[in-house]
Amino acid sequence: MRTSSPLPRAGAIGIALMVWTGVALGQSDAPVQGRLAVVVSEGRVFVYPTRVPADGEGWIISRDGVRLTAEPMTGVLDPAAFGAMVANDLALLQRITARESVVEVYRRLRAGGTAAGVAQILSPRAALALGALYVDSTVTAGETHAYTAQLVRLSRPDSALRTAQATVRVVDMPVPPAPAPNGRVRDEAIALEWTPPAFTGAPNDIVVAYVVERADSTGGFARISALPVMRLADRASGFRDEAVEPHHLYRYRLRAADLLGRLSEPGPVTAVRAPNVRGPLPPEQVATQVSDGRIRVVWTVSPEPEVRGFHVERAAGGDSVFTRVTRAMVPADAPEWVDTLVSGREIYTYRVRALDGAGRAGPPSNPTTTRALDQRPPAMPTGLTATPLPGHRVRLTWTAVPDPDLRGYQVQRAERDDTLFATLTSQPLRAAVFVDSGYSATPLEPGRSYAWRVVAEDSSGNVSAPADARLRIVDDEPPEAARTIALRNHLGRDVEIVWTGSPSLDVARYVVERVATNGTPVVVASVVGSDRLEARDTTAPRGPTATWRVIAVDSAGNRSAPRADTLTFRDLTRPPSPRRLTAIRDDSGALLRWERVVSADLRGYVIYRAERSDGPRTRLAEVSAATPRYVDRAGPRGARYVVRAVDTSGNESAESPVAVLVEAP
Amino acid sequence: MIHRAVCLVMLCGGAAAARAQGQTDVAAAARAVRQHVADLQRAERELMPASGASGLRRPDDAILERRDRARAEIARDLDRLITAGPGGRAAIQRLAAELPGAELVRRAEIRAAIAADDPAAVLRLADRLRVSMPRDTQLLRWRAEAYDALGQTAEALRARQAYWELAPEDDGGWRALVHAHERAGSLARLRESVARIRILHPESRVVREQEIEILHRLGRYDEAARIAAATRGDRL
Numbered sequence A: 001m002r003t004s005s006p007l008p009r010a011g012a013i014g015i016a017l018m019v020w021t022g023v024a025l026g027q028s029d030a031p032v033q034g035r036l037a038v039v040v041s042e043g044r045v046f047v048y049p050t051r052v053p054a055d056g057e058g059w060i061i062s063r064d065g066v067r068l069t070a071e072p073m074t075g076v077l078d079p080a081a082f083g084a085m086v087a088n089d090l091a092l093l094q095r096i097t098a099r100e101s102v103v104e105v106y107r108r109l110r111a112g113g114t115a116a117g118v119a120q121i122l123s124p125r126a127a128l129a130l131g132a133l134y135v136d137s138t139v140t141a142g143e144t145h146a147y148t149a150q151l152v153r154l155s156r157p158d159s160a161l162r163t164a165q166a167t168v169r170v171v172d173m174p175v176p177p178a179p180a181p182n183g184r185v186r187d188e189a190i191a192l193e194w195t196p197p198a199f200t201g202a203p204n205d206i207v208v209a210y211v212v213e214r215a216d217s218t219g220g221f222a223r224i225s226a227l228p229v230m231r232l233a234d235r236a237s238g239f240r241d242e243a244v245e246p247h248h249l250y251r252y253r254l255r256a257a258d259l260l261g262r263l264s265e266p267g268p269v270t271a272v273r274a275p276n277v278r279g280p281l282p283p284e285q286v287a288t289q290v291s292d293g294r295i296r297v298v299w300t301v302s303p304e305p306e307v308r309g310f311h312v313e314r315a316a317g318g319d320s321v322f323t324r325v326t327r328a329m330v331p332a333d334a335p336e337w338v339d340t341l342v343s344g345r346e347i348y349t350y351r352v353r354a355l356d357g358a359g360r361a362g363p364p365s366n367p368t369t370t371r372a373l374d375q376r377p378p379a380m381p382t383g384l385t386a387t388p389l390p391g392h393r394v395r396l397t398w399t400a401v402p403d404p405d406l407r408g409y410q411v412q413r414a415e416r417d418d419t420l421f422a423t424l425t426s427q428p429l430r431a432a433v434f435v436d437s438g439y440s441a442t443p444l445e446p447g448r449s450y451a452w453r454v455v456a457e458d459s460s461g462n463v464s465a466p467a468d469a470r471l472r473i474v475d476d477e478p479p480e481a482a483r484t485i486a487l488r489n490h491l492g493r494d495v496e497i498v499w500t501g502s503p504s505l506d507v508a509r510y511v512v513e514r515v516a517t518n519g520t521p522v523v524v525a526s527v528v529g530s531d532r533l534e535a536r537d538t539t540a541p542r543g544p545t546a547t548w549r550v551i552a553v554d555s556a557g558n559r560s561a562p563r564a565d566t567l568t569f570r571d572l573t574r575p576p577s578p579r580r581l582t583a584i585r586d587d588s589g590a591l592l593r594w595e596r597v598v599s600a601d602l603r604g605y606v607i608y609r610a611e612r613s614d615g616p617r618t619r620l621a622e623v624s625a626a627t628p629r630y631v632d633r634a635g636p637r638g639a640r641y642v643v644r645a646v647d648t649s650g651n652e653s654a655e656s657p658v659a660v661l662v663e664a665p
Numbered sequence B: 001m002i003h004r005a006v007c008l009v010m011l012c013g014g015a016a017a018a019r020a021q022g023q024t025d026v027a028a029a030a031r032a033v034r035q036h037v038a039d040l041q042r043a044e045r046e047l048m049p050a051s052g053a054s055g056l057r058r059p060d061d062a063i064l065e066r067r068d069r070a071r072a073e074i075a076r077d078l079d080r081l082i083t084a085g086p087g088g089r090a091a092i093q094r095l096a097a098e099l100p101g102a103e104l105v106r107r108a109e110i111r112a113a114i115a116a117d118d119p120a121a122v123l124r125l126a127d128r129l130r131v132s133m134p135r136d137t138q139l140l141r142w143r144a145e146a147y148d149a150l151g152q153t154a155e156a157l158r159a160r161q162a163y164w165e166l167a168p169e170d171d172g173g174w175r176a177l178v179h180a181h182e183r184a185g186s187l188a189r190l191r192e193s194v195a196r197i198r199i200l201h202p203e204s205r206v207v208r209e210q211e212i213e214i215l216h217r218l219g220r221y222d223e224a225a226r227i228a229a230a231t232r233g234d235r236l
Helices: A079-097 A102-110 A114-122 A124-129 B002-047 B061-082 B086-098 B103-115 B119-130 B137-149 B153-166 B171-184 B187-200 B205-217 B221-232
Strands: A018-023 A032-041 A044-048 A057-063 A134-136 A144-153 A156-169 A182-186 A189-194 A207-216 A237-241 A249-258 A270-273 A286-291 A294-299 A307-316 A336-339 A347-356 A368-371 A382-389 A393-399 A406-415 A433-436 A449-458 A467-472 A485-490 A494-499 A507-515 A521-528 A534-537 A545-554 A563-568 A579-585 A590-595 A602-610 A618-624 A629-632 A640-647
Touching (some): A032 A144, A044 A144, A057 A156, A079 A124, A102 A114, A114 A124, A182 A270, A189 A249, A286 A347, A286 A368, A294 B187, A307 A336, A393 A449, A393 A467, A406 A433, A433 A449, A485 A545, A485 A563, A494 A507, A507 A534, A521 A534, A579 A640, A590 A640, A602 A629, B002 B061, B002 B086, B086 B103, B103 B119, B103 B137, B119 B137, B153 B171, B153 B187, B171 B187, B205 B221
Parallel strands (some): A032 A156
Antiparallel strands (some): A018 A156, A032 A044, A044 A134, A057 A144, A144 A156, A182 A189, A189 A237, A207 A249, A249 A270, A286 A294, A294 A336, A307 A347, A347 A368, A382 A393, A393 A433, A485 A494, A494 A534, A507 A521, A507 A545, A545 A563, A579 A590, A590 A629, A602 A640
């Protein structure tokens, strides 16, 4: 087993980068899926296989295909050796396993399970002793490696029971800062300043902050910067040590920190002596009283007679950077100050310094923290205007509210019958404009009236009075067509049109039109309401085929696509038969004459010829209704003729009396 | 005549004897103070953290008892010196010069100056001691009384104010402050101070009572009733 020492103490591995990779490699005989945890800490790679190997098993670790372990890692097989390896971690392992003796602890962990997994992570010594950790100390910063762990039977090291892989990049450690910070006495405190190197953007340029450590003349160094001091691109970084005793000598040094919080080795040391005299002591107690938009800071008077006044310092938002907020010195006998420049419900921390007659400020008091109270609503937005946009959208614009703690605007919408407004904005808007595109999937409903409200909201959640606007969405959208249409010849008297209504809700009426063959539509009926969706066309011409169509019209006059059907409207009653038919032969042929038939829809007459009175008729021709005569140039002697009247519907009358062709006198 | 002369000789001799006896007592008391201060400093050194250790040693009962006994002995001997008159005061001054770190001796020096009705010395000594103990209320009270004796009422008022603000529940300090403000005709300012201190000590019943009292003195009974009702939880 190959290890590196010293190991991190139990439970204290600084996790720099952890990669879990599971690889499924097979079916029944193939290696099963496993997980491999890889931790990079302090330039070493800690490879944690999935579990503690059982008796007769061991882990083989490979890096980039090269085997790192000469023999499978099995862990120690003797409880006494196990106890010696875990050393001080034994107490932790006893708590994890709830066992007392080393032998019981060893057996419990060798059995695997949750306790073994926890021990593997929290105690690197136990993981090593159990054969469930390999420490690779031969890596170089900046390299990327692929690790493979294979669980094998010791009897058959060439067949893997379980395989897991992980790829890890060994990240550089932060470089110690250099040179030493520049320290000097300023305002009874020690100010440290240093110039970080310029950002290069290189992969190893990972320092983002610094930590300040301090020691007195002989003692050890301890961190004094509670928060990291950020590395700045455009100016020097600095730290102010206010907790110094007069005339004491202090030593300071820096450590660089990366984004993961890893610290570099310390940089060079600088020594600064604190000022010989101190300013007056701060007030013993500082308290605040919060009212709407104001914070009253009070403190006790100073027992030192040389105190001439006070200064108040403030930090906002939990930030530890204090800035002086009192322009003039607060008199010594009136130890209070009212902060009127507070914003919303911001958190403020105050501290007070006393000043002596020479203007020398003492150390700060203990800070007191409070949250501002803001119960004043912001001003109402004005000039709210709703402008229609294409696509049934509406743009709302208003005049911005000048409140300094304004968080944004909330836009609400209601329809005509709504009693409550629905809020459209999930977060307060910063801009004084909003485009209402309607609902999530559909735009605003055409033809419908909407009301909008815009309220201003400040950082405390106070809401202004609403600004209102209304707009009716222009209905330029035709309704849907009637679903079906049916035409029926009603006893030859009229055409009955029946349809089912449009699914659109804003249909005001239906227009029924008849379109003749020449294409000119004629309005037949206009039906209002939805109870009886039918109409009758009593003026339809009989005979020609025509098209009837139903068009839904909405309240804005938009017409739907037509729903149409075609019908040949016919008269079902025959016209009267012609009378007084005569047939006289002359030079031009057989001249037929008959008496004009009176019928409103008479189209003409059809002439038939037969050889006998009861013989079969041969249709000769059809003549118009205006000319009740016909010349049969090929009529043979003795021919018989009959004439039928025919109406526009094609109905033929009964035969006229048979006329026998006679010679002209 | 002889009898009178004998009596005079006896008286003078008695006074001298008494004086000699008193000087002996003072010298003995001063010696005892030196010895007990040394005991006290030794006990305190033994309680200090060992070199390199981060905290105090675990207190040993025997050392603590020695320290307390030494303190008691010092206090007793210093009391004897204070009541011994100018000789005792001179002895205390010598002890204070010899033992500048002995706080009890330096306080006794101030008390001796008070007993000798020497307010200027009280102020001078208290100011010197105040450098190392700026928030000591006893020093503030002594300074306030010394300022009063010197007729510096504004400074006295300020010292009493500082004393009361450090220990607002001390009735003696409050009474003295009220009388000082009454004399200065500035009770309204005291009311503002009480209102401010009530923000610093919102749970203090004593401070509320002080505010009620001062409001009564100012004739602002309705405000006093309101604070009293709020303190009791009544509904007005």
